[in-house]
Amino acid sequence: MIILAFSLRYFQLATYPATLYGDEQAFAWNAYNILKTGADEYGTKIPLEFRSFDDYKSPLPVYLLVPLFKFLGMNAYSIRLPVVIFSTATVPVFYFLVKIFLKRKTALIAVFLTAVSSWHIHLSRGYFEATISLFFMIAGFYYLVRRENSKSIILSAGFLALSAYSYFTPRILLPVLLPLTAVYLNYYKKGSWKKTVRVFLLTALMVSPLVISVFSGYGLSRFQKLSVGFSQSVAESVKKERRTSLLPDFIKPVLHNKYQTRIKMTLDYYLEQLSPNFLFIYGDNSLRYFLGGRGMLYLWEYPFLIAGLYYLFRQKRFVFWFFLIWLLLAPLPASLVGKPFAVRSITMLPPLYVFIAAGIHFFFRRFAKISLTGTMVLSFTAALFMVFYLMRYYLEYPVYAATWWGWENKAALDYAAAKQEDYERIFISDFYSGSALAYAVYNSVDPDSYRLAKAEPVTLSDGRHFLKIGKYYFGSLDLNNKRLEEKVIPDKSLYIGRPEEPAGEDEILASDDGRLIFVVHDTLKKDCYIEKRKAC
Incomplete structure (x- = not known):
């Protein structure tokens, strides 16, 4: 499985995509500056945030590139290699996490789905820091839910902190997800909330230098810049609603205002990320972050997602609620700043593949008499979808998406x-x-x-x-x-x-x-x- 995952992400890494897009260049240039001068491109010594395009990028993706540039030079291959390594490492770490909750076969199915995931593969072949962050987040939750000891607490907090140092999404998600996880785990296992609280506090301590840097400098400008387009859409929507309303002028601001509109649009964006349209039909329409014109997941996985939700709800409520909480909170950061976005929504992948894997396991257990035939049909279908994805990625995507890169x-x-x-x-x-x-x-x-x-x-x-x-x-x-x-x-x-x-x-x-x-x-x-x- 690891070899399969690595091959799909590593093959012709420097050639597909053929060019480096702006953020890849920015990460690389700051890492190269650190290597050569010990400072970022603006002359700031060993910063915790990189000003770059005034979007203040996360530090870890920059520092990961420094040793690679030392030995391999600065080129497309060395720039993208860390993401391939971390995305491949996500496969075994995810296996160990799922195996805590479900049987070995189900865990193997889940990591196979991750290995061949078009969503995960695509975001593993460019320097997307969210993919690095996802590895640390999964590793952090693995050590959080395994047996309690001081080592697992430290490792869990360490990995979760590294996820926050890698990308901005966990900085919004973890402060909400960890407390809910503590309440939930304590409901099923009395006293287990103590470990989660310790992990939460230790993670907060480890991330505190970054938090101080964000709030004492210009780190919040990244979130503010991401919100600009959203705020403009809100303002335009309010103007349109008031212009087309026949209500008295003094009532219009009460029913049509930026607060009400922002809440509505945020909810719309949130629900859209969980919709079949985004997951299975249209996906992310940004051609840099996906192929366009197809769902983030393979269409054949849809019925198994429904089956998995049903099976876990009926048979394994503990597992169902743990991953459902994760799935329902994962779209929150992206919905606060705009439309569904493959990179910001990548934290949805683990719970989705747990449910799909459980659905596949449930199907073959329920229909044991056709398990051999079903396995052959499912394997052929999965292979066919995979081939279609690879054909489009290597033979069409480089042409029609070139200007996005x-x-x-x-x-x-x-x-x-x-x-x-x-x-x-x-x-x-x-x-x-x-x-x-x-x-x-x-x-x-x-x-x-x-x-x-x-x-x-x-x-x-x-x-x-x-x-x-x-x-x-x-x-x-x-x-x-x-x-x-x-x-x-x-x-x-x-x-x-x-x-x-x-x-x-x-x-x-x-x-x-x-x-x-x-x-x-x-x-x-x-x-x-x-x-x-x-x-x-």
């Missing part, structure tokens, strides 16, 4: 790299934000040089500012026909500009629908055309 900047950099020896200056528009950072990551630029380039941008004669690294200039020349006639592009220069700028000698097109991504102005080709030189 920062393909634009990589295409411009590759185009420029192939021609850079012929030019004294290469200008690349920052229309698709992050072009300079992408160049720094793909080329392992010296951190001090990059920091200086950001602090002291160069200014052209017309007053436009550019971040200069070697012969590369990142910014926009803002071309129009008049500026072209004024020859604002210096001689022996290549300019890769915004799609709405005047057409040049070449262009870069999107791989999915052929739309224009960049226009290319090549002064060497212009000179060749004007002078009609054959050497061109």
Whole structure:
């Protein structure tokens, strides 16, 4: 099972996806800065939060990359390898957790489902910190519910704390989930609440440096930035409701206000994450975080989910309520900041697969006479869905989802790299934000040089500012026909500009629908055309 899980996550890791998206570059660049300078990209020594894009990223995913960069260098393979390792390790840890509650066969089914999960595989092939956090959370709960001793208390608290240091979701989920777990465990086993309380307090103590950092600095800005879009949607909804209402003006604010609307939308987003639409039909519509147009779980798992809920409720109430509480609380963090989101909702996976595995076990136990035939049919169905997923992931997804993975900047950099020896200056528009950072990551630029380039941008004669690294200039020349006639592009220069700028000698097109991504102005080709030189 471990080999299967590792193979599905490791195969051609550096090639699929073909490019590094913005957060991958940000994590990598900060880790590279730590390795080379002992500080983050802004010069802060060993921070507990990484400012990055002013979203203040969690520390552990950054520090995990530092030793890998030391030995493997900074590249797509070394950047993504930690997630593959932790996602693969999730399989045996999940097995041990399930085995505490259910039989060995059911535990094996649960981890098999995890190993071949399209949701888990997808979020294991990019640098998604939520996948790392999920491993620590499962490990923390394993030591929480096993036999009570001081070692298990320390390990449980340690792993749960590491999950909070890895991603922001556990910081919202655990303060709610752990107290409810304590009440629940004590109901079935008198006195067991004491262990959970100890774990809770020790976890809080371990996380306190992070909490202090969050509340004393700008750490809350991540949550605030995530909430901006949600708040805008709330405001627009309130305006629309009041505009279309025929009620007297003094009553409209009572029935249509931001508080009532936010509660309603939060509830809608919460329920949507638990709906068959999200889980089995449409899934996450962000093509970075999933394939699009299909559910987060395989459709064949749906009837077994229902069967598992029924079986555990009837036969094993203790198990049923433990994992149901987990499942019902898991969507809470995502629903507070917006629509269903595969990354923020990944903590739903363990309880879902426990219920599905229990349903499969119940089915074959109930219909023992057809167990052999049923096993063959189910195995064939699961394999078929798996093949369809892999075909789409490797043969279609790289094309239609390319621009969701920062393909634009990589295409411009590759185009420029192939021609850079012929030019004294290469200008690349920052229309698709992050072009300079992408160049720094793909080329392992010296951190001090990059920091200086950001602090002291160069200014052209017309007053436009550019971040200069070697012969590369990142910014926009803002071309129009008049500026072209004024020859604002210096001689022996290549300019890769915004799609709405005047057409040049070449262009870069999107791989999915052929739309224009960049226009290319090549002064060497212009000179060749004007002078009609054959050497061109």
